[in-house]
Amino acid sequence: MCAKRTGAAGACRRPAAPRALGAALAVAAAGVLLAGCADEDSGVADGATKSSAAASRAPKTPSSPSAPASPSAPASPSGGLTEDQAERKALVPRAKVSYERALTAAIAAVPAAEPVSAELKGTPGGGAAWETEVATADGTAHAVRVDAVTGKADPPRAEPDQDAEDKRELAGRLGRSTVTAQQAVRTATGGQRGTVSSVELGGFGNGTLSWAVDIVTQDNWTKTTYDIGATDGKILRKHVDRD
Template identity: 45%
Template sequence: MNAQPVCAEFSRRRLTSGRVITVVCAAAASALLLGCGNGAGETPRPTESPTPAATPTVSPTADPTLSADQADRKDLISATKIGYDKAAEAAVGKVSGSKLVDIELKYARDGGPEWATEVATTDGTAHTGRVDAVSGKVVESQLATHQGVDDERELADVLAKAKVSWKDAVGKALAKRKGTVTSVELGTENGTPTWIVDVVTTKDWLKTTFDVDAMNGTIRHEEVDRD
């Protein structure tokens, strides 16, 4: 993937088959502290003591035919009751006039599934949040911290140029690969607004990442993570 997600706060670099992705994301702050992730099953399980919560913890899958990443995806998706679309709508609904920038299925601190979200208004002001992936409740929604003026301008520019909605981008990805959507991010590829969509196929728990042109809806690249 060449696409560069344009979330709010600071950069993270990902390497996949020699293709470099630069992530500028408010949600990446916690990922850098806990270990960077890219889609379901690749964010490390929390190591701190679980705190009481309504969401159930994810039970590890004991399947010797699956890799660690595949097993994590299976556990996380199997425990999830609220899909990306409902979670995205809930997050957007908390911030008037906002649009989705980023949503990713991850482990919550209590060990259960949650959607980490980022939405932004047309002026590029970003808000981060968390949506319980079992109940659908928005458990957190707040202004992104450390977002500078340049970050806001960059995000506002990408939002203005993106003519294809996240729903349509996901539709393009699912038309190529049936499965469960675990991540949707808005970014750029060589200056072109691009939606980055992760789809996990539940027959083998492999993840396919699609780069969807956010101006015309064409799929610019797709890649299967076989780990």
């Protein structure tokens, strides 16, 4: 009976083995599936992590708003010319009277005077005039404005700020100068084509007496200044003003 019961019990337990094995296999299969899912999930997570890490390590390109703006020069309203060049371009063609004619008109307005300077300048209303200075033998200076279109000279005006020392100094310059304004201009224009916009007797460097001659080149409207020795007629200096 015991053996039978044991056998019976054993017989009763035999069907359980397949069920236990099936359950074990199901659990194992589920484990494999879960492991596969975990592997897949892990792969996605690892890939996302790697992509995120790679993105964090990649050099960042600054966006255009945060990049510093490079300074740029303001646009020129005169086709690339500087302000000074544009002024020369507007002024020089207005003059129909040369510096020489202007000085001749000024000397005619102040008898027995000698030329000291002449400079072309603009006038209100878009005109042009030569602001000239001539002086008598005693060094008394007179300012004479000459219309750069008609050549007509205004009445001369004695320089109000001159004192006795100023007059002696100017008289000394005129007395020492052996080179005329016209000769100085010829020397300057011999090496530079253009229009004379200014000529002035004065001192150069260490006190050497000289004529400063400004010449405007009309192809680019730059100004070149020549310093010409007033006693020997030699070129002391040449300076190009590109402004």
